[in-house]
Structures are given as C-alpha cells and as structure tokens.
Amino acid sequence: MRPLDPRLLRRSRAARGFLAAGGALALLQASATVAFAWALSTLVVGLIESGGPDVAGGAATVVGVLLVGASVRALAGWAWEALGSAGAMRVKSELRDDLLRTLEERAGGPEVTTARAATLLGPGLDALDEYFGRYLPQLVLTAVATPVLVASAWAADWVSGLILVIVLPLIPVFMALIGMATEVVQRRQWQRLQSLSRGFLEVVGGLSTLMVFGRAERQVGRIRSVTDEYRSSTMKVLRVTFLSGFTLELAASLSVALVAVSIGLRLVAGDMSFAPGLFVLILAPEVFLPIRNVGAAFHASTAGLEASRDALDLLDDAPAPAAGVAGIAPTGEAAPARPAPDAAGLHARDLAVTRSGRTVVDGLDLDVAPGELVALTGASGSGKSSVLAAVLGFADAAGELRIDGTPAGAATRAAVAWAGQAPHLLEGTVAENVRLGCPDAAPELVDRALAIAGVDVPAALRLGPAGSGLSGGQAQRVAVARAIHRALATGTRVVLLDEPSSALDPDREDALGSALRDFAREGRAVLVTTHREGLAAMADRVVRLREAARV
Known part of the structure; x- marks a missing residue:
C-alpha cells in the first residue's frame, strides 16, 4: 500500500483539492453506512422479536433512515467516480504542463530522450486515471471511514471491536509485503515499456537509412525481442496481481469469520443480545471493504505510480529557471559579471x-x-x-x-x-x-x-x-x-x-x-x-x- 507522493501534493493544487473533497465524502459515506446498518438491524430485530416494528415506536423513522442511508451510499459511489475522473484529468494536465516546460528548459539534456518524453507524457500519465479513479478513493476511505466504522462496532460490542482492532492491521502487513514485490516487477515493466518505445522510435527515425543499406528487415527481430520482454514483464505483474488478490480476500474473509463466530457463540450462550450482534455483523464486512478494495486497485494503479514518480523525479532535477533552454537564456537575463582576467573563460x-x-x-x-x-x-x-x-x-x-x-x-x-x-x-x-x-x-x-x-x-x-x-x-x-x-x-x-x-x-x-x-x-x-x-x-x-x- 503506497500513499500519495508528497511531492505531488506540493506541486499539484488539484491533488490537494482531491484529498480535501475526498476526506469529506469519505466521512459522509461512513456515516451513511453506520446509519444503514443501524436501521437494517433495528428493522430485522423488530420483525423477529415483536412481529414488526411498532409504528408508534418510530418504524417510519427507521425506514426513512434506511432509505436515506442506502441513497447516500449510492450517491457517494457515483460522486467518487466523478471526483476521481475530474481529479485525474486536472492532475495530469498540471503535470503535463510542468513537464513540457521542464523539457523545453533542458532541451538537449542527455538523459531526456524523445522516447522517454513521449512514453511519459502519453501512456505514462494516462495511467493516473486508475490511480485517482480507483486506488486513491479507496485509500482515502480506508484512512477516514475505517476508524469510524471500527469505533461504531466497538460502541455496540467491545469484544467485536477488539477483534477488529487486532485483525485489521494484518491486512496492511500483507499488502506491504505484496507491494514490495509488486513494485519491483512493475518498475521492470515500466522500463521495458520505455525500451520498447525507444526502440520503435529509433527504427522509425532511421528507417530511410536502414532501407538504403538493406538493414530494415534485421530490425524486425530487435523489435520482436523487446516486445517479448515487455510481454514477459506484463505476465509477471498479472501473476503477482492474482496471487495478492487471493491472499487479501482470504485474510479479509477469515477476519470477518472470526467476528461472526465470536458473536454466534455469545448469542448461543446468552452473553449478548441480538440487536448489537446483528448490527456488528452487518458492519464487519464494511470495515474490511475499503482496505480490500485498496489491494484490488493497487495493481491497476502501479503503472501510474511509476510514471508519476518518473515525472516528479524529472521535475525535481529540473534546472533553475535562469538556466533557460539549451543554448538559450531567458528574456531579461543579465549578462554575467566580468571576472578577473586570469579567471575568465x-x-x-x-x-x-x-x-x-x-x-x-x-x-x-x-x-x-x-x-x-x-x-x-x-x-x-x-x-x-x-x-x-x-x-x-x-x-x-x-x-x-x-x-x-x-x-x-x-x-x-x-x-x-x-x-x-x-x-x-x-x-x-x-x-x-x-x-x-x-x-x-x-x-x-x-x-x-x-x-x-x-x-x-x-x-x-x-x-x-x-x-x-x-x-x-x-x-x-x-x-x-x-x-x-x-x-x-x-x-x-x-x-x-x-x-x-x-x-x-x-x-x-x-x-x-x-x-x-x-x-x-x-x-x-x-x-x-x-x-x-x-x-x-x-x-x-x-x-x-x-x-x-x-x-
């Protein structure tokens, strides 16, 4: 699990706005989830214990809370989609503007090749759609909504809340281990993509010369070799993705099962009432849902993470504005002071x-x-x-x-x-x-x-x-x-x-x-x-x- 790069927060106003709006939306969604779980458990308990909730006791209110909670959750899901799409577009626009400005300033720099620039500005930054559309919303929900849901479960049944507090950190541990493995294979895949782009552009740029000297056909094998390396790297990423997805689902399912078994045993023994037990059972899967979604979306977002890191590294290494474009000085730059004769040159x-x-x-x-x-x-x-x-x-x-x-x-x-x-x-x-x-x-x-x-x-x-x-x-x-x-x-x-x-x-x-x-x-x-x-x-x-x- 990897948080938002702090360098991106410093450079992008859109990223900071995304986090602020996402935090408020996550809090609203968590509140709606708690209200929905309370209303649903209250209705079910009323139906079982008294044949139906008493109208005088507020059945209409409970149904209203249930409908409002469900509606707010649905609207929050739609709002996350819109917020993620808009955030990705704005952040990509800001990064592309900064990168283009930086590439102009350091034109001719030996480390900024056409292939690297084209890959980074094109498919590289486009991969941020998955990062802002899927991964980051779930990360914000995990940071904001999960504590609210755990606190609500603890308030209803402290034993279940304690189980959640104990088992919940195990999933981030698994994700951290998986993330380290994923980072290695994803970085290798990103490097293979850059090599593929560079090789293709080199062949296209020198095609006329290759044809004159009868060497064009020999480049087919070179492109095939680089393509196979990229395909192999992609399959390794997919393999890690499937294995990690299975691991996270298993860990989350076992954690929910522990809570359910504990509640079931205490209900049979008569140590707890049905209403708080049902409330916690409804809430428990919701506690693990954001962090499970983080794991599921992490692999889809890693390409964007690698590209954004490459872009931020390039921006951090950019020369001061006074350096200008290669061989060029910015407008209004003062002439360098004339030094002593023996130091000149x-x-x-x-x-x-x-x-x-x-x-x-x-x-x-x-x-x-x-x-x-x-x-x-x-x-x-x-x-x-x-x-x-x-x-x-x-x-x-x-x-x-x-x-x-x-x-x-x-x-x-x-x-x-x-x-x-x-x-x-x-x-x-x-x-x-x-x-x-x-x-x-x-x-x-x-x-x-x-x-x-x-x-x-x-x-x-x-x-x-x-x-x-x-x-x-x-x-x-x-x-x-x-x-x-x-x-x-x-x-x-x-x-x-x-x-x-x-x-x-x-x-x-x-x-x-x-x-x-x-x-x-x-x-x-x-x-x-x-x-x-x-x-x-x-x-x-x-x-x-x-x-x-x-x-």
Whole structure:
C-alpha cells in the first residue's frame, strides 16, 4: 500500500483539492453506512422479536433512515467516480504542463530522450486515471471511514471491536509485503515499456537509412525481442496481481469469520443480545471493504505510480529557471559579471567525468580563454560530449572545473551559450527558433547570428513540428545560430558547440570554422567538440581526449 507522493501534493493544487473533497465524502459515506446498518438491524430485530416494528415506536423513522442511508451510499459511489475522473484529468494536465516546460528548459539534456518524453507524457500519465479513479478513493476511505466504522462496532460490542482492532492491521502487513514485490516487477515493466518505445522510435527515425543499406528487415527481430520482454514483464505483474488478490480476500474473509463466530457463540450462550450482534455483523464486512478494495486497485494503479514518480523525479532535477533552454537564456537575463582576467573563460584541472557509473574521461586539463577557439577531439565514444555535459551539470564530474572563476555545473549554466548535437528546433519561423531564449533582443542580432552560423535559408521561413522542413545541415546551423544569438544578446562569453559541423560539407565547415574563430576574437571563449579534421584545423588549439594533452 503506497500513499500519495508528497511531492505531488506540493506541486499539484488539484491533488490537494482531491484529498480535501475526498476526506469529506469519505466521512459522509461512513456515516451513511453506520446509519444503514443501524436501521437494517433495528428493522430485522423488530420483525423477529415483536412481529414488526411498532409504528408508534418510530418504524417510519427507521425506514426513512434506511432509505436515506442506502441513497447516500449510492450517491457517494457515483460522486467518487466523478471526483476521481475530474481529479485525474486536472492532475495530469498540471503535470503535463510542468513537464513540457521542464523539457523545453533542458532541451538537449542527455538523459531526456524523445522516447522517454513521449512514453511519459502519453501512456505514462494516462495511467493516473486508475490511480485517482480507483486506488486513491479507496485509500482515502480506508484512512477516514475505517476508524469510524471500527469505533461504531466497538460502541455496540467491545469484544467485536477488539477483534477488529487486532485483525485489521494484518491486512496492511500483507499488502506491504505484496507491494514490495509488486513494485519491483512493475518498475521492470515500466522500463521495458520505455525500451520498447525507444526502440520503435529509433527504427522509425532511421528507417530511410536502414532501407538504403538493406538493414530494415534485421530490425524486425530487435523489435520482436523487446516486445517479448515487455510481454514477459506484463505476465509477471498479472501473476503477482492474482496471487495478492487471493491472499487479501482470504485474510479479509477469515477476519470477518472470526467476528461472526465470536458473536454466534455469545448469542448461543446468552452473553449478548441480538440487536448489537446483528448490527456488528452487518458492519464487519464494511470495515474490511475499503482496505480490500485498496489491494484490488493497487495493481491497476502501479503503472501510474511509476510514471508519476518518473515525472516528479524529472521535475525535481529540473534546472533553475535562469538556466533557460539549451543554448538559450531567458528574456531579461543579465549578462554575467566580468571576472578577473586570469579567471575568465573555461578551465578544467584533472577532470574526471562519470556516466552511468563508468568513468569516460579522466585526468583532463583544459583551458579555453576569451579570444580563442579550442577544438576538443577524439575517437567516437572518447567522452567529448561528456565533457560538455559535465560543464553544463548534466554529468557527474570530479576535479576542478570552472567557468569565469565559478565552479561549473547547473548553477553556471546561465553563463554559457551552447548547442548540442541534436538541433531540437520547434515549430515556428527560423527567426523564432534563433531568438527563442531572448525574444526581446534587437532584431539585427538574429541576422548577425544567422550570418556567423552560415544559415542559408530565410529567417522568415516557417518550420513544421520538431523543425521539419530543413536538411540536417541546415537544422544544425540554425541551432548554432541560436547559441550565438544567446551570446550576443546576453553578453555570455563562454560558448560550447557539440559537433557543430558533423552534417556539413568541407566548404561550409571551413566557413563555419573561420566565422567561429572571428567570433571568438571578440572576447569569447569558444569550445567545439569535433571528429572532423577540417574544423579542428581552424581552431587556435586542439585538445585530444585520448592523450588528454594539448597539441
């Protein structure tokens, strides 16, 4: 049994409103249940003991309470459905808005893949329908209604109330044990779903290339393998679901049987009257019903729980608003203060970068001073992009790493203009993409940034979703122009470009290298990662990661 994540309560006003309304509704439903049990037991006892309740004694009142109690319980069930559906819609809307904003702010971050974002924003958050529609209402009923029902049973017969108090905690113990097992298999299923989404998107994205090289058919086996893994994980979840459902039903049934046997023995012995015994017997199944429903709904809601936890982890790791979109600064951001000459630029000493628990760069010394263009080279997989990720706070790093004299990381991201390997363009004009982080900057800065990056398409050209409408090289140059525009508009003096010429022909690569060198001469420290000799030849200095030494 897992309660509502407190992070969701902090972030979502709709979640807090759901709990407040649910608590009041649960109290009303519990009161109606007690009234219904009292009225029903009173009518039955009256029929048995005197042939029918005396009208003068309030038979009409008892029947009225019975009808009102039954009606309120039915209306409460309908209200829970409406409240759960509305709550899920509002919470999903709030989370999606926050996630989209966060994904824009950290576009290009190495850990936020398209597949992860699509899975999380789509089927992941949609699974919250089961969480708010079935699991959470029963959890609120357990927390609010169960104590009321136990107290009512205790007031009628303290022995039965004591039995309920003793046996009731056994079910949460079973649920906790089952929940730990379920959490493991459900997390594995969620990871398999993400792998399936990622594999499918990778195949679709590279289908044209695969067809050109005659490798498309080989991907069928890969997709089949990932699908089988997801199917296997789903069956494990279902197996745990059925076993846990049987365990919880058995525990609840035995608990109710203990109460019934105790009452039956005392009725036969004449130690208690029939009215309180019948009242407790009617009430006992209702005591266990919410917690049994929690167990039944828990497994249906675990996908939503995993997705919400992944979403909240992503939101908690989001950079401060000042960090802006990759290579972009928010509107109105002040230019970084000009430090002492010896501290300006980017400096690393004995830098070690770790990705996924593995050290990919170790012992790197690197200096990029204002006024120079430095190329970071090395074989594929040598850690060039990881160095930039460490500078931006996207990867764990040890050693000394400073930007303008300040330890580098998420806090200094606003002092850097950068462009990743993937352009990450948005729907809109080329100019809108270039000035995305600084929409109020002088219009002439857009033209200058486009000229430095060598963009050969009109600034007014409108792009489709994800920047469609441009070739790979054109999209790459627009992304470079966006980073340059950010540096021009905010006065940022450290510029990082990850493989800015990987999709360019030699002539355009030479032109870009020359323009970046002139751009650096204006007092900016420009660091480019590249595996292309042409761009490296245009740099003032080259640092090869394989040797971690300057050449």
